[in-house]
Amino acid sequence: MMLEARGLVCGYGDITVVRDVSLSVQPGQVLALLGRNGAGKTTTLKAISGLLRTDAGEVVIDAEPIGSLPPYKRVTRGLAFVQEGKRVFRQRTVEENLVLGAYTERLKSRALGERLQEAYGRFPVLRDKRHDAAGSLSGGQQQMLSIAQALMRRPGVLLLDEPSAGLAPAIVGEVYDTIAQLRDEGMAVLLVEQAVGWAASVADRIAVMSLGHKLYEGPATGAGAEAAIREIELGGDQAGPGGTAPTVSGRL
Numbered sequence: 001m002m003l004e005a006r007g008l009v010c011g012y013g014d015i016t017v018v019r020d021v022s023l024s025v026q027p028g029q030v031l032a033l034l035g036r037n038g039a040g041k042t043t044t045l046k047a048i049s050g051l052l053r054t055d056a057g058e059v060v061i062d063a064e065p066i067g068s069l070p071p072y073k074r075v076t077r078g079l080a081f082v083q084e085g086k087r088v089f090r091q092r093t094v095e096e097n098l099v100l101g102a103y104t105e106r107l108k109s110r111a112l113g114e115r116l117q118e119a120y121g122r123f124p125v126l127r128d129k130r131h132d133a134a135g136s137l138s139g140g141q142q143q144m145l146s147i148a149q150a151l152m153r154r155p156g157v158l159l160l161d162e163p164s165a166g167l168a169p170a171i172v173g174e175v176y177d178t179i180a181q182l183r184d185e186g187m188a189v190l191l192v193e194q195a196v197g198w199a200a201s202v203a204d205r206i207a208v209m210s211l212g213h214k215l216y217e218g219p220a221t222g223a224g225a226e227a228a229i230r231e232i233e234l235g236g237d238q239a240g241p242g243g244t245a246p247t248v249s250g251r252l
């Protein structure tokens with residue numbers, strides 16, 4: 001599926017945080033949305049998913065406008081959002097979490113069984129732990145579970161917010177292998193990430209945000225991308241809310 005966001009404007013109360021941002025992601029492509037803390041990346045994902053009302057703009061999936069639909073209806077149109085911070089139901093088992101992931105579809109038990117096998121095929125560790133409470137999983141396994149839960153509805157567009165956050169590098173590698181695999185299977189992936197190196201390892205294109213504006217969208221490599229990344233790394237947006245953190249090499 002193809003995702004397009006056109007001219008999004010949104011914020012919190014009277015504060016505008018996302019200012020006229022347009023993005024597009026083709027099937028089988030990863031677009032990495034980069035920017036420093038507070039640039040408006042997460043807010044952009046919330047607007048696309050419908051969790052946050054927009055003041056202007058449109059969201060389109062395969063030429064169909066979905067910007068006036070509530071979040072659960074956008075899900076039924078093929079959009080999945082994996083929010084930062086492992087949103088799993090900790091007291092429920094791994095398998096219960098996966099079943100909940102498919103709830104919007106009212107699947108017959110056979111179809112549901114097929115989806116579960118798909119998830120376990122992709123993430124064998126979840127099969128081994130399917131009867132364990134999700135809260136007992138490691139951070140990396142919980143991240144896998146939240147991605148697997150989103151995939152239960154077989155989405156065509158996946159929004160991922162900082163999948164590397166809080167994970168050890170070896171585990172981040174596994175998560176990114178999964179992202180690359182989904183891309184190769186034809187998923188359109190919009191990835192928000194602070195870790196530029198990881199994002200660059202899977203991204204075909206990047207978009208760079210600063211203070212709610214999009215500075216750049218285009219190929220992940222080349223002079224344009226390098227200039228846009230340098231701009232945010234040098235702190236051209238330091239005056240912004242939350243934009244004063246020092247730059248660590250390889251991170252924004």
Ligand code: ATP
Pocket residue numbers: 012017035036037038039040041042043044194241242
């Ligand atoms: P981060 O990596 O820190 O999440 P980000 O680029 O995703 O950065 P956002 O989370 O979109 O940034 O936040 C953009 C701005 O909106 C920040 O100034 C932040 O303080 C503000 N903001 C975020 N969430 C809320 C909220 N619920 N209410 C009010 N302001 C918010």
